[in-house]
Amino acid sequence: MSSNTLRDADLTYTLHPYTNLVAHESKGPLIAVRGEGVRIYDDAGKDYIEGMAGLWCASLGFSEPRLxxxxxxxxxxxxxxxxxxxxxxxxxxxxxxxxxxxxxxxxxxxxxxxxxxxxxxxxxxxxxxxxxxxxxxxxxxxxxxxxxxxxxxxxxxxxxxxxxxxxxxxxxxxxxxxxxxxxxxxxxxxxxxxxxxxxxxxxxxxxxxxxxxxxxxxxxxxxxxxxxxxxxxxxxxxxxxxxxxxxxxxxxxxxxxxxxxxxxxxxxxxxxxxxxxxxxxxxxxxxxxxxxxxxxxxxxxxxxxxxxxxxxxxxxxxxxxxxxxxxxxxxxxxxxxxxxxxRNILDQVALSGARLQERLRALASHPLVGDARGVGLIGALELVADKETKANFDPALGVGAKVADQAQENGVITRAMAGDILAFSPPLIITPTEVDEMMNKVTAALDTVAADL
Structure with a gap:
């Protein structure tokens, strides 16, 4: 089935969970076709670091042959x-x-x-x-x-x-x-x-x-x-x-x-x-x-x-x-x-988790970020309109969703949750180098949205 045929079939037949179904009709799906390590590839061949391990779940990434x-x-x-x-x-x-x-x-x-x-x-x-x-x-x-x-x-x-x-x-x-x-x-x-x-x-x-x-x-x-x-x-x-x-x-x-x-x-x-x-x-x-x-x-x-x-x-x-x-x-x-x-997975989490937490905390000084938090290989950035008062953005602006969309455009999948909170939960096999690549692209997304605002 071609990419266009798949997209048309999705829009015609599929009822998506946790989706604004009206918005989906114009936005359409990101269609994943294969995975390798911490990355997934879409039907156009573009690769993305899966910063959420799917739904907090693909701990060993997307290509573990033993499984x-x-x-x-x-x-x-x-x-x-x-x-x-x-x-x-x-x-x-x-x-x-x-x-x-x-x-x-x-x-x-x-x-x-x-x-x-x-x-x-x-x-x-x-x-x-x-x-x-x-x-x-x-x-x-x-x-x-x-x-x-x-x-x-x-x-x-x-x-x-x-x-x-x-x-x-x-x-x-x-x-x-x-x-x-x-x-x-x-x-x-x-x-x-x-x-x-x-x-x-x-x-x-x-x-x-x-x-x-x-x-x-x-x-x-x-x-x-x-x-x-x-x-x-x-x-x-x-x-x-x-x-x-x-x-x-x-x-x-x-x-x-x-x-x-x-x-x-x-x-x-x-x-x-x-x-x-x-x-x-x-x-x-x-x-x-x-x-x-x-x-x-x-x-x-x-x-x-x-x-x-x-x-x-x-x-x-x-x-x-x-x-x-x-x-x-x-x-x-x-x-x-x-x-x-x-593979002593806890050792891997200790190494890459320390890097993720370091990069998250560094973003606490970003103009859009009110709070940076996490532990191990789970974390979040809470975006605010005013860092001093902790005032939220108007929900109608969809600031968190805009950052998540821009990050995806940059090649990282993250998740925007209620309250303009960006979540991170990458596969446990992610390396510190891959953490840096992920967070560099997220930082660029924050900068782009901040400039637009």
Whole structure:
């Protein structure tokens, strides 16, 4: 199919996620045709450094032959089987062991899904199932954070704290609440230290739990670093203060590691970076370097014990997906984990992450940049109209989108999020030299838009 034919077919037949569908009719798609390392190539042959690793996910880049070979081997040997009703297969069993033994805190079991949304939805169902099993039918409310992102299924999208994910979808559903986000740059008061701000966030969480009634609040969902909400890195002491509140009122902590897991923040799990001790952990994306869809939910022994006993009482644990632990996806995930180990991926993140953070911080002095932040190989630039007052640009100007479009024209794919925030999450295999190339092109894009403004 020619490029023009592909473009016409896209505009005629495809409904795109997270897209202004009217604007798409005139803008049209960037059509990727192949990948190599940290780059993708479009249908005109132009190459781009993928500064977002796709959707925060292609951790090993776009041309890792071992993952393709692992998929081919498993496809030839056992292309499909399932884990329902006492059935199993080697890749699923081995991946369960690999994840449970790698968990940041002791975990009892791994359950498999196909996406981060499904993993968080599954965690919600497990929490409700567990509390019914424990004779606590009123303990069902879930608290997430404003600006948090936990997926797009009905329940997971309700946890997500972004207006566009709720508006006109009739969300959030009942029993899902939101507390303040830890965005110190925006929410910190004059003269308030990071530690003081963190304590205030925890106090607000405690006030919400008390207002709702501790006997009704079941769990708190949190990303170690908030991704789609603007790459919000928790300030000093944040999770220490938050976890003290959760422990006080017997509220489970669910760590959403969908973006942060497998090295993104500089530790194997984001939870380790910030001292989180989750009762449930969800992961996806870099689990298979996004080469095939797979996600997992890891549960602690107390959670598993309640689920186990209730399944015996009812006769089954009535939850699962046709493709839970799909053997080909599981085989690719196992190979991905093996590559992380063999190539010491954390050393690569330490090297290239330091360079990314250095280049981001250097842009804090740029006329358009109010805040530059990040950790490991994840970061963001928050663009402002007035650096001193932190005043935002008029949303109608679309300044963040203009910078992202100009960066793409320059050969770098980044992502503009609400509030004129530019996100960066390149493949973990990116080199310091490639980081410099990426940031040079982004700097040029900032300069071009600043001159236009």
């Amino acid at each position: 393709a070979e692992a998929a081919a081997r498993q496809m030839a040997e056992l292309p499909f089987f399932h884990m329902f009703t006492h059935k199993s297969h080697a890749p699923g069993i081995q991946l369960s062991e690999a994840l449970v033994t790698r968990a940041p805190v002791p975990m009892a079991r791994a359950f498999f899904c196909n996406s981060g949304s499904e993993a968080n939805d599954t965690a919600i169902k497990m929490i409700w199932y567990m509390n019914n099993a424990l004779g606590r039918p009123e303990k069902k409310k879930l608290i997430a954070r404003k600006r948090g992102y936990h997926g797009v299924t009905v329940a997971a999208a309700s946890l997500t704290g972004l207006p566009a994910n709720h508006r006109d979808f009739d969300l959030p559903i009942a029993n899902i609440l939101h507390t303040s986000d830890p965005h110190y740059y925006r929410q910190g008061k004059p003269g308030e230290s990071e530690e003081e701000f963190s304590k205030r966030c925890a106090d607000e969480l405690e006030a919400l739990i008390l207002e709702e009634g501790p006997e009704t609040v079941a769990a708190f969902f949190a990303e170690p670093v908030m991704g789609a909400g603007g790459v919000i890195v928790p300030p000093k002491g944040y999770f220490d203060h938050i976890q003290a509140v959760l422990k006080k009122y017997d509220v489970l902590l669910v760590a959403d590691e969908v973006i942060c897991g497998f090295g993104r923040t500089g530790t194997y799990w984001g939870s380790q970076q910030f001292g989180m001790k989750p009762d449930i952990l969800t992961c996806a994306k870099a689990l298979s370097s996004a080469y095939l869809p797979i996600s997992a939910v890891l549960v602690s022994e107390p959670v598993y014990a309640a689920i186990r006993e209730n399944s015996a009482k009812i006769g089954t644990f009535g939850h699962g997906y046709t493709y839970s632990a799909h053997p080909v996806a599981a085989a690719v995930a196992l190979e991905t984990l093996a590559i992380y180990d063999e």
